[in-house]
Amino acid sequence: MHRTLRSLALASAMALASTAGAASSYPDRPITIVVPVAPGGTVDMLARILAKGLSEQFGQPIVVENKAGASGTIGTRHVAEAKPDGYTLLAIANTFASVPEFLPNAGYDALQDFAPITQTCSIPMVLVTPPDSPQTTVQHFIDTAKNRAGQLTMGSSGLGSTGYIAAELFGNQAHVEFLHVYYKGNSKALLDVMSGQLDAMFDQVSTSGPNVKAGKLRALAVTTLKRSPMLPDVPTLDQAGLTGFQDETFNGLLAPAGTPDDVIAKLHTAVSKVLNTPAVRERLAQQGIEAMPSSSPQAFGSYLATSVEKYADIAATAQKN
Structure with missing residues (x-):
């Protein structure tokens, strides 16, 4: 009995050591960032900026793959079903959180099927x-x-x-x-x-x-509480009389649920480094986009949860009308 327990403990320790070793060596092969919309939009552009910066940091190819269709659900489901090892990631925008509230057959749960890494920008x-x-x-x-x-x-x-x-x-x-x-x-x-x-x-x-x-x-x-540097003469809706009105589009990066915390943390740090690069911030700012990495993966998870709740309320109101 004691020998069996010792054997189980040893096996558990070896498994933990193996997991830690895998996380510390990550990444040791190419990473794919899936963009669930067609090329040319902000989500696609951000993904390609991140791919370049992450490739330089990790010394590995970062492939951007567009899997568009069905309101973004095709590419999103693909990542949800991928192996949770950090080698298949999903670039998202607001629709990731809103679509399941309006389309019951979206095929994924925005909060249960993914591990948040970071927000990338606000527009x-x-x-x-x-x-x-x-x-x-x-x-x-x-x-x-x-x-x-x-x-x-x-x-x-x-x-x-x-x-x-x-x-x-x-x-x-x-x-x-x-x-x-x-x-x-x-x-x-x-x-x-x-x-x-x-x-x-x-x-x-x-x-x-x-x-x-x-x-x-x-x-x-x-729609934001502060004016856009790109259109400084245009008022906010709050200034125009709709007190407190605020709605912004966001982009972010996710991994499949179950991806090791160490891998998530490594990706968060690396993505934040890319987004805080002066050249990247300036390039985005010229297009009215504010680079905005989350303070932590947990903070982005909370932001997503709040967004899902907001969209659920909007969907409920729309169905009543």
Whole structure:
């Protein structure tokens, strides 16, 4: 009996030593960052910036693989089902947390199926209209929406998307309703706003900002509590009368649930180092994006939990209407 117990203890100790050794040698082969959306957007851009910086730190290739489709759920499920060893990671945005609240068949649990590593950035949204729209201020826009209840068209890339969430939060606080128009992506929606075929939409400052500066769009307000350096003359919704309004898009990095804590900690430190590089911060800032690594993986986990709760409330309200 005592010999059996000693043997079990020895086996347990050897297993722990093996795990520790694996964590300390991580990574010893290429890492894949899965981007669950098409190339070209902010999530994809951030993933490629991180891939370059992490490769330089780790001395290993970092591969960015786009697995788009089904509101991001295809790539997301792929990572959820991957081996939890730190070699398959997931780049995310808000939709990661919101989609399961709007689509019951999303196929993953945002809080149970993944291990948080860190937030990577924060991006203000901006309410944009056609450049010749008669709605020149937020209050004028709200008044028009009330007079034309459910008639002003509001574009987004679909139910639960960042633009849809911002519009719902806006509508709930301003007590107005819109006619939601869904697109396969924001690009076509923006073109329709520019041409006047769509009354408005909420879009990221990083993509709408250049068009606002070029006079192709009118910006009424940004969704963060502080103004965007990219559009310093555009007020916040809080300043425009919707007291306390705050909604920002975020990007982040996750691993499959069960990934060793030591590996998560190593990735958190390495990603933070990349994001705190002056050249990277400046490159992002020029596009209206603020590099924002979390203080710890646990802090990012708490942020995700709060986000999921917020989106669940929005989904419940939307289903009642």
